[in-house]
Amino acid sequence: MGRGKSLTDFEKGQIKGYIESGLKHNEIAKKIGRSQNVVSNFLRNEADYGKKMIGGKKYATTASERRLILRTASNSHLSASKIRDECGVNASLATVKRVIRSAKHLKRLKIKKKPPLNDARKEARLRFARDHMTWNKEWKAVVFSDEKKFNLDGPDGYNYYFHDMRKEECFLSRHHSCTGGVMVWGAISFYGTCELQFVSSKMNANVYKTVLQKAFPQFSEIFGPIQWTYQQDNAPIHTARVTKQWIKDQNVNLLEWPPYSPDINIIENIWGLLSRRVYEGGRQFQDSATLVEAIKKAWATISLSEIEKYYDSLSNRMFGIIKNRGGHTKY
Structure with missing residues (x-):
């Protein structure tokens, strides 16, 4: 649609007169038979109204x-x-x-929470589910562990990013840079939690071993003479030879975990509970020390009944993997 005819000097005079008498823009537009936009544009910048812009497109940036x-x-x-x-x-x-x-190459996308599963990963998940589909009380002897990032300005990670279509898509990760927040290691058992440990995002296998050295005695005390099993995902520091050997030396079973399977690691659900309590009411933090205290306080509120609920869901999670032929479950 082309531009409308510019206001005449007479019409401009009419508008000025009507505005001085207290009429509104839409009322003036009706009286002079022009659109409200035309009236508003004139009143917004009377001095430059009707002047032609000279030259090409001007940019505010170089x-x-x-x-x-x-x-x-x-x-x-x-x-x-x-x-x-x-x-x-x-x-x-x-x-x-x-x-x-x-x-044209940038597109605003929501970060995908679930990692991609190829045929080999689906087969590994399916094999794990079949091997453990009859487990019931056996799950009660498993300790689930993980690391999680907490940001100063809100829950882990940004929901959206500017995807460069010349590059691979991003997936939500808890193991990214710890700038502006803290990284936490935690573990749960059917009988309770252990003390949280605040670690570096650049933690190596030897540092991870010191984390386990502090945590394992707590679970040994909880389980007493009962043989228990430790679960961890397949992060490089977890699968390192020094890590596996140390766990073996403690006479603790290590659960062989299928790749890309956060949906069956129930501590993920506990992290979700913890995040909601830490950031309740849209809370943000000015410094790491205050954030750490809030995390510790919220961790202490995690109840046995909440933990037991997720242990009870493990059988259904196994059947969910089998039903989806190794694919992601609803959890």
Whole structure:
């Protein structure tokens, strides 16, 4: 649709007169037979109304600044506001968003929580489920463990990111950089929890072994003479030779865990409970020390009945894997 006819000097005079008499923009538009937009545009900038813009498109950023914004946004979890701060450009937030939207190779996507499963991974999950589908009381002797990241400004990770379609998609991970938060190691048993340990995101196998050295006596005390089993995922520090050998030396069974299977690790559900309590009411934290105290306080509220509920769900999780032929379950 083309532009409408500009206001005449007479119409401009009418508008000024009506506005002085207290009429609203829509009322003036009806009286002079023009659209409300035309009236509002004139009143918004009387001095420049009707002047033609000379020259081509003007940018609030330079070409190099736009390239920097797009490089920073590529597969980034940062918000547009933080991208602007990271780039140090003197431009409005709307301009930065416009630059990102104009890039054909960038698309705003929600991070997928479930990792991809190829045929080999599905087969490993299916084999594990079949081997453990008859377990019932046996699960009560298993200790489930994991690490989790807690951010200062809210629950783990950003829900959305700027996906660069020239790169692989991102999946939600708890094992990423610990900037602006803390990394926590925790474990649960059917009979209770152990003390949380706050660790570095760059933890290696030897440091992980010291974590276990502090935690295992707590579970040995809980189980007494009962033989118990330790569960961990397949992170490199968990599968390292030094880690496995140390666990074996403690006369503790190690549960061989299928790859890419957070949906059957029930401590994931406990992390969910913990996060909701830590960040209840949209709470955010100014420093790590305050966040740590909040996590410890919330961890102490995890009840045995809550833990037992998830242990009771393990049989159904095994059957869920079998039903989905190794695929993801609803958990």
